[in-house]
Structures are given as structure tokens and as C-alpha cells.
Amino acid sequence: MTAKPEILKLTKVASSRLFHIESMELRFSNGVERCYERLRTGGNGAVMIVAINDRDEVLLVREYAAGLEEYVLTLPKGLIDPGEDAATAANRELQEEAGFGARQIEHVRQLTAAPNYMGHRLEVMLARDLFANKLEGDEPEPLELVTWPMNQLHELFELPEFSEGRAIAALCLVEHRLRSGR
Amino acid sequence: MTAKPEILKLTKVASSRLFHIESMELRFSNGVERCYERLRTGGNGAVMIVAINDRDEVLLVREYAAGLEEYVLTLPKGLIDPGEDAATAANRELQEEAGFGARQIEHVRQLTAAPNYMGHRLEVMLARDLFANKLEGDEPEPLELVTWPMNQLHELFELPEFSEGRAIAALCLVEHRLRSGR
Numbered sequence: 001m002t003a004k005p006e007i008l009k010l011t012k013v014a015s016s017r018l019f020h021i022e023s024m025e026l027r028f029s030n031g032v033e034r035c036y037e038r039l040r041t042g043g044n045g046a047v048m049i050v051a052i053n054d055r056d057e058v059l060l061v062r063e064y065a066a067g068l069e070e071y072v073l074t075l076p077k078g079l080i081d082p083g084e085d086a087a088t089a090a091n092r093e094l095q096e097e098a099g100f101g102a103r104q105i106e107h108v109r110q111l112t113a114a115p116n117y118m119g120h121r122l123e124v125m126l127a128r129d130l131f132a133n134k135l136e137g138d139e140p141e142p143l144e145l146v147t148w149p150m151n152q153l154h155e156l157f158e159l160p161e162f163s164e165g166r167a168i169a170a171l172c173l174v175e176h177r178l179r180s181g182r
Numbered sequence: 183m184t185a186k187p188e189i190l191k192l193t194k195v196a197s198s199r200l201f202h203i204e205s206m207e208l209r210f211s212n213g214v215e216r217c218y219e220r221l222r223t224g225g226n227g228a229v230m231i232v233a234i235n236d237r238d239e240v241l242l243v244r245e246y247a248a249g250l251e252e253y254v255l256t257l258p259k260g261l262i263d264p265g266e267d268a269a270t271a272a273n274r275e276l277q278e279e280a281g282f283g284a285r286q287i288e289h290v291r292q293l294t295a296a297p298n299y300m301g302h303r304l305e306v307m308l309a310r311d312l313f314a315n316k317l318e319g320d321e322p323e324p325l326e327l328v329t330w331p332m333n334q335l336h337e338l339f340e341l342p343e344f345s346e347g348r349a350i351a352a353l354c355l356v357e358h359r360l361r362s363g364r
Contacts, residue, residue, distance in 0.1 A: 004251070029323070033322075066298060066299060067301045067302070112247075112249070113296050113346070113347060114302070114346070117249050122347070140208075157355060164296075165293040165347040167347075176339075
């Protein structure tokens, strides 16, 4: 495998309350130099939750996505708070966003979003053995809860409002895991 | 469906060569006001290409991902240049990154990455009937080409270096489309 590029210089070029942009001067192993930009966000990563109820339906939420200026249908997700592990964060977010807790939570895999210019990492968590319990979160309005049969995922994937790549990936991974009997 | 929040104010708060950060003051339909931040990038969107050769293998590339500071395995992808449509951009990127053109290209679906704070849209394109042809791109070094059997996708999805949610989603969508005989 090729040796990683050498990082010649890393400079913070702009930042806001939530985002930090870095400029990155790189020298590739063939001698070519390039200046890239990337986003840095601090924090402990994030979780996305595939929660399946006893009717074999997955819990979806409809929420306002500021990046698109649209309501979208997606999986519950959120940041891991300081001191939390991924399973704790997943159980908290599920109760805040969907009004359900889970007695069984397992890690499926880590996903990235746009690794060329973002270091963000998201843990896909499978939640089962659900119970109704609502926790207050920081949502500006209650999220609409939608349940969807796990055996009709490809109909869901055809909906324009279910567009988030990581959510489609998470459901494919979980569907395969369950079908393999793990 | 809930009425969209009213955008009270949109302010550019920071920007760099590639990124523009906006602050967004919103009033939700229940009267709650919130200030969000989001990324704006201009441009015409991007394409991600699932190119399948006559041995029923998908073409992958290994490239340096500055956000992760790692080499990753992913699908060929890139921005749509001004004046290009998605199919033209896909055919160009495939020749630049993987050294193959395609006589048949079709649109599969649009994906988003992190719609809560990014408006980025990516078109998944299925490329078939391939022919060897290398175009010079803007890559700092040649990308390593890896071919992977389409009937072993879940083995690919277990590799830590194949982590991009949109790439896993794209392959799941294409695999389903081909299996359905479309």
C-alpha cells in the first residue's frame, strides 16, 4: 500500500460556533504537493439507530433538515455526549426522538459521511426489545414517528424524502445481519 | 405534514476557499425559534459511479481521504462540472479515476450525506458496457483500482476501509435493481 502523504502544514482558516475549517498542505509519496480543505468537528462521534419493534418494523422519524430546507424521513440519530458510550447515546436518542427505549442494543459498524473532507464518524446501532418511554431532548418540535416493515425496505429506498446515504446503508447492513441469523 | 419552519434570517458567518458556513434563524410552526448552522457549497452536485465489468465485478478505487487521514476504498466519484449532466460527469470521472469509460450509464437515485447541516446532493449512476480508456484528472497520484465481485458485497461491507455510507447505499441500491431484473 502507498505510504500516506506527509502533512506539511495544518492551518485553521475559518470557524463558526459549530464548524472549523482547516487547510491542509500535503506532500504525496510521489512528491506531488496539494493544498486541501477539510471540516473538523470536535466531539465524540455520533450514533444512528435501527430500532426494530416486535412487529418487525423499523422506527423512522420525520424531521426538518436545515441543509435541504425540507422535512425528511430518516433514522433516529444524534451526537454522543461527553461520558457516554455509543449504546447509552443510542438509547437516549431513541427515547428523545422516537419515544422508545431498548433493552437490547448492539453495534453494527462505523460509517463515514464524506471522508475526503470530513472526519465525522457515525456508529450504526441495532436496538431491539423496545419499550415506550419518552425523554425530553433538544428538538424544537416533536418528531413525527413512522414505522416501516423491514420486509419492504426497497419500497422505502425509492422515496425521495428517504435520501440519507448513511440511513440506507444502516438498514441494508442490519437487514443482512438479521437475515444471516446473527 | 407539518408546515416548514419560517427562515427569519440567513447570515454568512464564515467562509474559506471551498466552504461557506451559514447561520439560519428559524421559527418552527409551533412558534419555537432556533438558530442552526449549515454548510453551503455551490456547484452542480456530484456523482458516484457503480461501474460493473463483464465479469460482474464492481470497480473500486483506493484513495487518500484527507478527512480521515487514511487511504480508503470507495466508489469513483466527483463533482459535476459546469455544463455537464450527471451521465457525462460520471463517464469522465470513471475514466479519470478508474481508467474505464462506459457505453451505458443510467441514473439510480439521489443521495444526501448529512441533510441536517449540508445541502449536498449526490447522484448514484450505474455504468455498464465498460471499455479501457484513461483520462487525466486532477488526482495528485494515480488511484489504485480494485475489482470486487458483486455477489460478495457483504464481505466488502465488513472491511473497515470501506466505510462511506453513500458508497454502501449505492451498492445496495444497484444490487437490488440488478436482482429485480431492471
